[in-house]
Amino acid sequence: MTANVAFIGVGNMARAIISGMIASGYAAQNIIGTSRTAEKREAFQQEYGIRMLADNNQAVTEADVVVLCVKPAQMQGVIEGFAEQVREGQMYISVAAGVELSAIEQWLNTDVAVVRCMPNTPSQLGAGMSGLIANQLTTDEQKGWVSELFSRVGDSAWVTDEEHMHGVTSLSGSSPAYFFRFLEAMIKSGVAQGLDEATSRKLATQSMLGAAKMVTELDEPITQLRRNITSPNGTTEQAVLSFEAAGIDKIVDDAMSACVKRSKEMARDFAAK
Numbered sequence: 001m002t003a004n005v006a007f008i009g010v011g012n013m014a015r016a017i018i019s020g021m022i023a024s025g026y027a028a029q030n031i032i033g034t035s036r037t038a039e040k041r042e043a044f045q046q047e048y049g050i051r052m053l054a055d056n057n058q059a060v061t062e063a064d065v066v067v068l069c070v071k072p073a074q075m076q077g078v079i080e081g082f083a084e085q086v087r088e089g090q091m092y093i094s095v096a097a098g099v100e101l102s103a104i105e106q107w108l109n110t111d112v113a114v115v116r117c118m119p120n121t122p123s124q125l126g127a128g129m130s131g132l133i134a135n136q137l138t139t140d141e142q143k144g145w146v147s148e149l150f151s152r153v154g155d156s157a158w159v160t161d162e163e164h165m166h167g168v169t170s171l172s173g174s175s176p177a178y179f180f181r182f183l184e185a186m187i188k189s190g191v192a193q194g195l196d197e198a199t200s201r202k203l204a205t206q207s208m209l210g211a212a213k214m215v216t217e218l219d220e221p222i223t224q225l226r227r228n229i230t231s232p233n234g235t236t237e238q239a240v241l242s243f244e245a246a247g248i249d250k251i252v253d254d255a256m257s258a259c260v261k262r263s264k265e266m267a268r269d270f271a272a273k
Contacts, residue, residue, distance in 0.1 A: 117146075120173050
């Protein structure tokens with residue numbers, strides 16, 4: 001469907017989605033952004049050719065799809081500020097972590113399609129992964145449109161149980177930070193072995209990128225890919241055995257469980273009262 005899309009708040013995620021839309025041919029005249037900052041409105045308008053407004057109410061009035069890109073703690077106040085402009089037939093997409101569908105529905109106070117999205121920061125480079133869930137008023141056509149929208153910044157996966165969004169957060173929303181931390185440790189070790197930092201970074205990061213491409217593009221189980229380069233009594237085996245001795249499965253599970261725990265706490269904090 002062709003839709004007028006309004007972005008309420010134009011932070012990093014809105015920028016990623018808007019740039020992906022423009023790059024893939026979405027008409028700039030069908031995109032609106034809002035910001036209270038005049039400098040940001042001017043910058044977005046000049047960079048992308050979209051219309052920028054200071055008034056959320058006006059943007060919502062003109063939109064078929066409204067993408068809510070404000071911080072979780074601001075979400076209730078922002079929605080309640082334009083709630084009188086919400087109308088049936090619109091669709092609302094939230095990219096705020098921890099704010100559940102039921103809260104958004106209550107604040108909107110109108111029966112409309114609502115989609116909750118958990119994106120991640122690689123979306124800024126068109127390599128993102130977004131977890132999605134929709135309320136019961138969202139049609140298959142609308143869900144297809146949302147999938148197409150997020151394909152412009154990477155890929156996406158739908159879940160049907162909102163409880164699973166906590167797992168989505170731990171697997172994709174937060175996981176780039178895990179990989180960054182692992183890379184930091186690898187680079188630090190490389191420097192300790194005598195390599196300069198730039199060379200260590202290049203070797204480690206390109207290897208991580210290549211490994212990810214092998215997983216996504218080759219039709220082999222991850223376990224087999226690992227075994228293919230783990231020769232008996234070889235160098236790789238010694239590294240992997242060290243990981244196993246340190247309890248890598250428990251380390252990762254503990255970290256992801258801590259992420260899920262915090263995600264659930266945030267959902268309670270931002271629940272509709």
